[in-house]
Amino acid sequence: MDRIDAMRAFITVVTEGSFTRAADRLGMSPQLVSKYVSRLEEQLGARLLNRTTRKVHLTEAGDRYALRVQQVLDDIDDMDSQLNDLQEDARGQLRISAPVSFATLHLAPLLCRFQRAHPSVNIDLQLNDRKVDIVEEGFDIALRIGHLKSSSMIAKFIAPVRLVMCASPDYLTRHGMPSNPDELKNHRYLRYSYMEESPALPAHAWLRPPGSELSGGMICNNGEVLLKAVMEGSGIIIQPTFICGAAIGEGKLKVILPEYEPDAMGLYAVYAHRKLLASKVRCFIDFMEGYFGDPPYWDNFDDPSSS
Known part of the structure; x- marks a missing residue:
């Protein structure tokens, strides 16, 4: 037996004054309503209602219990209403x-x-x-x-x-524009420390070939810091275009080896x-x-x- 259903049956009998009217309101048989209340009394170990052929009367225990039950049921209804509002409306x-x-x-x-x-x-x-x-x-x-x-x-x-490899015009003037991946071995790199390692990112391996990085490279966990550093001529980066696209459009950075662009x-x-x-x-x-x-x-x- 569901305790909440039993509590609702009990409080409906109290408010309606009879098992028959409570059954009509709850849409169930009077016998089932009576069964709910009897089971509730058994669980509590106390008589809640005195029954006569015409009417029911609250006992002292029933009177105290009814006040608490009504508050509990009201709280449950409020909680259900608030949750329904959250599901129906964005709030x-x-x-x-x-x-x-x-x-x-x-x-x-x-x-x-x-x-x-x-x-x-x-x-x-x-x-x-x-x-x-x-x-x-x-x-x-x-x-x-x-x-x-x-x-x-x-x-x-x-x-x-989209990911692109790029560097500043000043850096490329000083160190040369790479024309193929092999020429990347002699360049400085600014690497994002959370960059994924994946076959879909072949250029990631170019940014740190074993034993080939020159002194002055950089690793950082923030792409905007790397962007500012590369615009100062510090080296080459691979960055998403949502970070470096505007700088490329303004001519502050140049795209390197666009034909080898990593997968998006x-x-x-x-x-x-x-x-x-x-x-x-x-x-x-x-x-x-x-x-x-x-x-x-x-x-x-x-x-x-x-x-």
Whole structure:
């Protein structure tokens, strides 16, 4: 027997004044209502109602119990109503984990427009380039960039992420423009420490050939720092165009070996469950889809050195 159903049966008998009227209101037989109340009395070890052929009367224990039961049932109904509101309307706090550089460069306008469309959603954005544990750390969504491996998480593709190799005109004047991968062996490299190692990224191996890096190379876990360093003429980088595309378009960087460009990665929205998805999460994923364009707006640049 469900304890909550028994409590509802008891309190309905109290408010209606009889088992018959309570049964009509609950849509069940008087015998079942009586059974619920009797089982409840057995579990509590106390008589809650004195029954007569015409009416029921609360005992002292029943009177005290009825007050507490009504409060419990009201709290349950309020909780159910709030959860239903969360499912039907986009509201509540949306916790998002996102890569640092992508978020600082491209996420703020999207979040502002999303909140204008869904003003009842509060955003808690945490920036981190490490792979967070969505469930353990309490995130609703994690934005991830890469070639996602199979996992129990649900991943929604948002946009392609193009990678290019580039350096400043000043650096290339001093060290020469490589014409083939072999010539990369004599150059300085600025490497992103979280760069994936994958067959889909053959150029990644070029950026650190064994024993070939000159002194003055750099490794960093932030792409924007590497971008500023490479524009100062410090070496060669492979970076996503959402970081370096504008600098290429302005002539501050030149693309190296475009015919050997690595395979594109992807920007994904990753979340824990497909079923019973909260409306705030579903609305945000739907809002992101197609937002950045196809191709993404950060790829709409011309490399002056290619013309």
